[in-house]
Structures are given as C-alpha cells and as structure tokens.
Amino acid sequence: MNDLQQLQERIETGGVVVGIYGLGYVGLPLALRFTEAGIKVIGFDIDESKVNALNAGQSYIERLTPDLIASARAKGFEATNDFARSTEADALIVCVPTPLDHHREPDLSYVLATVEAILPHFRAGHLLSLESTTWPGTTDEELAPRLQACGFVPGRNCALVFSPEREDPGNPTYATHNIPKVIGGMTPSCLQLGKALYEHAIETMVPVSSTRVAEMSKLLENIHRAVNIGLVNEMKIVADKMDINIHEVIRAAATKPFGFVPYTPGPGLGGHCIPIDPFYLTWKAREYGINTRFIELAGEINHYMPHWVVQKVADALNERCKSIKGSRILILGLAYKKNIDDTRESPAVEIMSLLEAKGAQIDYSDPHVPSFPRKRDYHFELSSVPLSPERIRGYDCLLIATDHDDFDYELLSEHAGLIVDTRGRMKESEKVVIA
Structure with missing residues (x-):
C-alpha cells in the first residue's frame, strides 16, 4: 500500500489528523467543526496569545463561545506555534490572510511563509489544502513547485487541493457545516482525497475540474457582490443629488x-x-x-x-x-x-x-x-x-x-x-x- 492509499484509508476510517494553519475567523471555525465531527485537530498560529487563549479554553471571536472551545479541547483539540508538529498531522489546511500591499497588489507573504514553515516537516502522504482567497494559478504556480523542489509530486506521493473558504460571520442560517464547499485538485486523485477529507465536516461538496476553477469561483462570488454594491452606492449618490431616498427606492x-x-x-x-x-x-x-x-x-x-x-x-x-x-x-x-x-x-x-x-x-x-x-x-x-x-x-x-x-x-x-x-x-x- 503506497502513501496516498494509506492516507485514503485514514481518511475513510476517521483516523486522519488535521492540522489547520491560521486560527482566525476562517481557521478556528473549521477546526471546531472537524473536532465536532470526531476528527483530531491540531491548530497552528504564530500569535502566541491566540494559542495560549485556546489552550486555556478561552475564545477571542465573539460567536465562538468559551463553551465551544472547551468542548473541542475535551475532544482533543489543541493549539500550538510549533510547526515541527506538522509531522503529526495527515492533512494540512492553510487559512491565513491574503491582503493587498500598499500598491493594492496581492500580498501572498502569509501564505508563502506558512508553506515554507511547513516544508521542512512535510512528508510523503501529506495532503495540503489552501483555503486563502487568491488569484487563479496560485496553487499550481506557487505551491506545487515548492513541493516538487522538495521531492513531493501532487498525485504521486502527496496531495494538493484548493478549497476556498465561504464563512459568513453573523449569518443565522449558514455556518461552516452547511455551506456548500467548492474544491479543486491538482490531479483527480488529489481531488478525491480532498473531497473525502472535507466530507467529514461539510455536508455538501462541490468538486470542480481544477484548482484554477476553484480559485476563480471564489473571486467571482465576491466580485459579483463588489460590483453590485458599487452600482447601488453610485445610485445612492445620484439619488441624493435628486433628493430621493435610495433605501425607499430599493x-x-x-x-x-x-x-x-x-x-x-x-x-x-x-x-x-x-x-x-x-x-x-x-x-x-x-x-x-x-x-x-x-x-x-x-x-x-x-x-x-x-x-x-x-x-x-x-x-x-x-x-x-x-x-x-x-x-x-x-x-x-x-x-x-x-x-x-x-x-x-x-x-x-x-x-x-x-x-x-x-x-x-x-x-x-x-x-x-x-x-x-x-x-x-x-x-x-x-x-x-x-x-x-x-x-x-x-x-x-x-x-x-x-x-x-x-x-x-x-x-x-x-x-x-x-x-x-x-x-x-x-x-x-x-x-x-x-x-
């Protein structure tokens, strides 16, 4: 049985260990959801105050109560800033920020720094998933070459997927478990492994043909909203000049x-x-x-x-x-x-x-x-x-x-x-x- 077959077996039996990198508004809810589903989770974050708070059963996100943290801790969840513990996990999920720099251009420094910190501890049979929103091509142009330079080839001795986060804080109807989740893999076997992993925690998976499609789908979702909000904001300015209440119009x-x-x-x-x-x-x-x-x-x-x-x-x-x-x-x-x-x-x-x-x-x-x-x-x-x-x-x-x-x-x-x-x-x- 090769490394990916062993990973598949651990995923199918629920014995897989998940490492989540970045315990913010995306990573922490996902960690709690996997833990709730009976999956062992190790949370990684460079912010020592977050690590200490979580390990003490405290929360720094309002909607994630201390009771939820305590419940996860009782089921084995722990937080750490020791990236060497990446070897203990089977699936590594990156949920770090992707801001803009001062020139309003993409800043992948958090993603790349996280991957570089993981690589010394990456091993055959690992699954790496990127959830951070980014431009189409990031997974196969930035992450895959870094893995390959260390001897890890997606689909052969490791798996690489992109599955964009869809968190909506404050939404009373949809939370991590019931928001359909898009996923694309570097190869069909990568996609199969990634889909099987997330199915432990997410009710509906939406597999697509490539990581680029998954990356673009996330951008389309948010550009759709940005453009329409821009339209209605411009309408507000016009309506104001005409002494019309835009909210009544809407x-x-x-x-x-x-x-x-x-x-x-x-x-x-x-x-x-x-x-x-x-x-x-x-x-x-x-x-x-x-x-x-x-x-x-x-x-x-x-x-x-x-x-x-x-x-x-x-x-x-x-x-x-x-x-x-x-x-x-x-x-x-x-x-x-x-x-x-x-x-x-x-x-x-x-x-x-x-x-x-x-x-x-x-x-x-x-x-x-x-x-x-x-x-x-x-x-x-x-x-x-x-x-x-x-x-x-x-x-x-x-x-x-x-x-x-x-x-x-x-x-x-x-x-x-x-x-x-x-x-x-x-x-x-x-x-x-x-x-």
Whole structure:
C-alpha cells in the first residue's frame, strides 16, 4: 500500500489528523467543526496569545463561545506555534490572510511563509489544502513547485487541493457545516482525497475540474457582490443629488419577484473578502493583457464612499454653523457589518481616520468591539463608549457606520442633536441625515 492509499484509508476510517494553519475567523471555525465531527485537530498560529487563549479554553471571536472551545479541547483539540508538529498531522489546511500591499497588489507573504514553515516537516502522504482567497494559478504556480523542489509530486506521493473558504460571520442560517464547499485538485486523485477529507465536516461538496476553477469561483462570488454594491452606492449618490431616498427606492424595486436582487448601499466595503478579492483578479488579468475596467470602476466607487460620508458629515455640521474641526463625533459601530465583532477592512475605521485628520474629536461605540483592535494601517487608543442620554447629548454628531441591532435607536433619536445614518436604519428628519 503506497502513501496516498494509506492516507485514503485514514481518511475513510476517521483516523486522519488535521492540522489547520491560521486560527482566525476562517481557521478556528473549521477546526471546531472537524473536532465536532470526531476528527483530531491540531491548530497552528504564530500569535502566541491566540494559542495560549485556546489552550486555556478561552475564545477571542465573539460567536465562538468559551463553551465551544472547551468542548473541542475535551475532544482533543489543541493549539500550538510549533510547526515541527506538522509531522503529526495527515492533512494540512492553510487559512491565513491574503491582503493587498500598499500598491493594492496581492500580498501572498502569509501564505508563502506558512508553506515554507511547513516544508521542512512535510512528508510523503501529506495532503495540503489552501483555503486563502487568491488569484487563479496560485496553487499550481506557487505551491506545487515548492513541493516538487522538495521531492513531493501532487498525485504521486502527496496531495494538493484548493478549497476556498465561504464563512459568513453573523449569518443565522449558514455556518461552516452547511455551506456548500467548492474544491479543486491538482490531479483527480488529489481531488478525491480532498473531497473525502472535507466530507467529514461539510455536508455538501462541490468538486470542480481544477484548482484554477476553484480559485476563480471564489473571486467571482465576491466580485459579483463588489460590483453590485458599487452600482447601488453610485445610485445612492445620484439619488441624493435628486433628493430621493435610495433605501425607499430599493425597497420598492425589491418587490419585483424576479430579475432583481436587492443590494444595500453603505459607507464603503468591509470584511476580508469583498474589498480585496477583485484586485487579485485585476492584477492577474494584466498578465494576459486584459484590463478589467468594469471591476476596477466598481472598486473606485466603493473606495470613494468613506470620503462621501465625511463630506455628508461636513455638510450636516455646516448647516448647524459648525465645522468638523473641533466637533465631537461618535462613530456607532466599528465592525464591518452588523451584529458581529469582525473589524477587518471596516469602512468605519477609514472614516474615523479621515475625520480625525480634519480635526474632529473621535469616539466610537460598539457592543461587539470593546477596544480598538490592532491593525496594520490604523491605530486609535480608544475603547467603546457606553451610551447614555447625557453622553449622547455631549456629541455634535452621531455617525451610524454599522447598524447593530443592539443599539437603542429610539434613545439615539431622542437625545442626539444630529445623526448621520450611512445604513438607512432611521427615518430622515430634521436631525437625521441619510448618507
């Protein structure tokens, strides 16, 4: 029995050990799901604070409660920053960030650094799966050659697959186990092994013909949303100039039972996927002499939205004989969407930076984000401000950046002097400006 046949047997019998690299919003839910399904999981992360928290039964992601961590620990889950323990696992799943660099080009440094850290401990019979969103060709152009340089040939003595994550934090209907999962393999045998592995944890698998198809499918999903959000954001700007409430327009259009999918405008794009993924394709497309003008235009519109919001704040304050400089402004909601604690690429943070640069005194309130998190490009020494009538009255402007259900909108409306609402949560009035 060769190495891949032995791996197949371990997968089929449930004796496979899974290593997950990157214990963030993608990797940790996947680790807990495999553990729940009875699979032994070792979690790897370079952040020692995360490793220590998990091994102490603590959670740093709001929706993943300490009870879930404790249950996983009782079933054998453990976290480590010792990559030498990769030899203990049979399947290695990479779930690390793929951001943009300062030139808005793909930054694969986290993926490649992780793979380079794994390679000294890689062995025949290992399965390597990449889940991080990236450009079509990454798996066969970047990962496969690194394996082959060490004597590992996908489909012969190891397996290599790409299976993009589809996490949607805060979604009450879909979670890791019941979101259909796309997967592509370097060879048919790689695909077979990868599919069999994930079937332990995921209800529905969607096999495709290659890793490139799987990589492109993830980009299409998020570019579809980015383009449509860009469209509705542009419509918002036009409607505002015509003194039309875009949210009323969307509600009316959404009554059509076919041919229309409602997208809602906002202060900009947030989350790790939609603001970033389109640029992975536009960058790769240039290699083929293609200018993806439609995608890039949507990106320009969405990137402009925080500036649009700041101008709406300036106009609203100006109507009250005030300027941004010296005004006290409270940002309501730091997360990139409502009812979660995820602040990655949140437009609220960009808005805070723009307002502060214009001289505003900034605070924020977010029941899901108690203190401002560490970020590469932004830093505020701030903690979430509790809301009370007296505190609300002390601000010149409240800016609804994220419409959490936990906010008491009646309290805000009663005591605020000015509210700029970027989410259409409140009715327009003398004190409420829809931005």
